[in-house]
Amino acid sequence: MTAARRGRPPAGAETLSLHRVLTEALALIDEKGLEAVSMRQVATRLGVNPMSLYNHVQDKDDLLKGVAGLLLAKIEYPEEGLEPRVSLEALARSFRAAMLLHPTAAPIVLTRQLPPEVILRPIEAVVGPMLAAGLSPQRAVHALRATLAFTIGTLLREVNVAPTVGVLGEPNVARRQGELEATGLPATAAAAPYLARMDHESEFEFGLALLLDGLFRFRT
């Protein structure tokens, strides 16, 4: 282990950058999980002293906000001029897909207050079609918040950061179903085959359709 250079690196040298820090942090999360993220681990992977990160990031929370921005940047926006309902469905699905590209990192976006500049574009992309569909601004905001709450809640469950009795994988499902039937709770037992099994995709589509159907039934 040779001692590392100690001053500002010479002109041509590869240098640290905010982008390198953020992408390395995201890679670390993908590989080792959210809880493995530490300033020291990120620095080690970059071959750099931990304190060097602070030249590009205010603190650890700031770093995580940056990673959140990386994730949100992966949302793909539908083309202009589609039917409002089609645009909204596409957006919701694209948001979900973007989060599921990095499931273990998703809670960074979903459970954090983010600076306006990083969420304004998605908001505009949702409110636009809602107004175009004839919803009042007030109702459009209510609708945005209801669908976003549902989507966040669904995604958190999907990445195992929410309470649920459902499980994935056949052997687990069968075992859980048996446990539920053995509780003696009548409704729980009756619904056990469905409570035990989880199908994120269809649950997301079910709730999304439910909300959008309701919103577009009367466009006040």
Next chain:
Amino acid sequence: MTAARRGRPPAGAETLSLHRVLTEALALIDEKGLEAVSMRQVATRLGVNPMSLYNHVQDKDDLLKGVAGLLLAKIEYPEEGLEPRVSLEALARSFRAAMLLHPTAAPIVLTRQLPPEVILRPIEAVVGPMLAAGLSPQRAVHALRATLAFTIGTLLREVNVAPTVGVLGEPNVARRQGELEATGLPATAAAAPYLARMDHESEFEFGLALLLDGLFRFRT
């Protein structure tokens, strides 16, 4: 600072218990916030060595699960025999109210997988009325998951653990509204007065009614 007793305490002495550990942890969260919770802090408040907690709790995560149980135990269940829709509304409101009794602790419940024994009762209380209303078990489970996802998402926003542009308090609202109008994004600017302001209560009721209306429109 006299040296603390070192062995098992004598018979009559006040002794530690799981319940004391959990309630002290909850009190600490209420006073100092979630991030202030550490085994050492809880132990200090109990006048006890940190390692003593491990006689009652497997590890820190287990302690937090226990606190989650404390919170869920504060749900008040509606009486039997009400109209299904009335029961479901009461339950959703009661769940929300229970979480808002300890807003800073709520994320422990909302962003964690919990053991079945602690969530079975609420589940039964939701699925029961849904089946009573004529929903199929499959649809009842979908309905449970959709409303729960929405409720969790709404509550996380309410306790500042979710992305949003809305703010509370008049001066903040006015400032944020100005910022939104200055973005140049047309829909965002048009909806700025509503985007800037947050009204958790009415947003919760709006989404809840939207979901339940849809669910009860056709009872398949």
Next chain:
DNA sequence: GGTTAAAAACATACGGCGTATATATTTAGC
């Protein structure tokens, strides 16, 4: 071209954290 302020890296160190391990004391059951 020399001077100087800013930039970008490293070095050290502090106080906190969760908890593994070992030990002491008392109790409860046989």
Next chain:
DNA sequence: GCTAAATATATACGCCGTATGTTTTTAACC
């Protein structure tokens, strides 16, 4: 009475975030 279990403390390890200070190079200015 003996012994195992229960309940407490003591010590220590390896992490963590980051405050503070130092070194080296660059870039801007005269």
